[in-house]
Amino acid sequence: MADQRLTVITGAARGIGETTARRFVKGDDKVVIGDVLDDVGPETVATIEAAGGSAAYYTLDVTDETSVNGFIDQVEQDHGPIDVFINNAGIMQDGLTIEEFPMADHDRVWNVDYRGVYLCCRAVVPRMKARKQGVIGNVASLFGIRPYAVTAYSPAKTAVIALTQILAAECGPYNVRVNSVSPGYVHTPQMQDRFDQGIRKMDTMVKDAALGCMTEMQDVAEAFWFLCSDRAKAITGTNLPVDCGVLVATPYNAYPK
């Protein structure tokens, strides 16, 4: 199809990125997945294609400038102009105090969760500006909106929200939109592993949400699908929480006697 949209999603071999990839495929986009998980990514693409969708997998390390630039060159060479770019690649950290959390781990979180987003934006923005067309979606976090006990992850996600706003302003005159989605507690397979290991508790996460549930990966995918569609053509520079109401319930429930 000549006018099929091309959507690139980083870190989409599994998890929220994979679910988002499947949502965009369902909406008839061709989806390119860039990830470091070379053992999982091709399988994800194979199942998408087996179901009649159009997808491709490329190795991408968002911490490596050469990898990022090479990836975007190669994708456009192979598939044409990128219409939608979703910065989803990210890593979590354990809840530790500033002095407990090693600097090597701190740097790793920032390299993936912020610098990786910055690098990808830096590579894709000039192309979209030149074409006067494009949409960027960033995965921020509830933790980027309020301070949580994750001393690298939380500030890095705040930085993603700030960058989203700056780029929305910078790219607006070129008709390029930039938004972020801030998931709350998402029920990913990785989170389920942590429940199973007893590291995290589902009960507390559910109790913190006004709607009394965890955010499903599909909920995040639907938000990106809307924000990246033409129906949201008037929406840029926003950060949309998809958190089952954790942001509002936390202060509401904490009101002291």
Place this chain on the structure above:
Amino acid sequence: MADQRITVVTGGASGIGRGAAMRQAGGGDLVVIADINQADAESTLADIVADGGQAVFKPCDVADDAQVSELFEAIEQDHGPIDVLINSAGLLQNPMPIEETTMDDYDRVHAVNVRGLYVCCREITPRMRERRRGVILNIASNTSLRAFPLPTYGPGKSAVMALTEILAAELGPYYVRVNAVAPTACLTPPLQARIDAGERDYDMIVANNAIPRMLLPEDVAEGIFFLCSDRAKAITGVTLPVDYGWQVWLSYRAYPS
């Protein structure tokens, strides 16, 4: 249709309310337009019906507690349980310093924009709470978020945003979602009248947006439609800017040389 949603739009006769009424009806809802302006309501009704949608008109002044109470009673008696309430009834004010505002104007704007919206929520929440189902959508404003020379209108819209968050927390445990949209200057009849009278400048309004376009009621309606749909089932307590990037553009553009 047994499972047709019932959506009430206050102020649905014109402006953003009209856009929302048209969009919700286009999505298959039975729309109840609650407004004081019968002539505009009938014209919107005719347009909805011409598009194959379903709508009815109920006269209601949201500044009158008794009328609001009767409105919801009558709607549920005639049509069944209300699924979605869109609080769009609102008045504008002209820019001026606080001492030039009259308290009569203040009282009139507050009675509709804040107290009227409050009363509508207060009438619907027990019903939705009991049914453990429902969505409330409020029209906030870019003035909810930033300062404008609108000392009457602006703080009232900040209050709408605050109430949105409180009600989202309060009603979350009953699966009722409460969200708002924050439009920038939108080409509604009162704005058009001010542009025609030379009080506002179309080009200057457009130049205030990162994407230099005039915001239209149908743009806002798309944001409303998404937030009121099941696709946004994990989204509650948010105020979504629909503003062509107005919010991010002002500070970005104002960076001093």
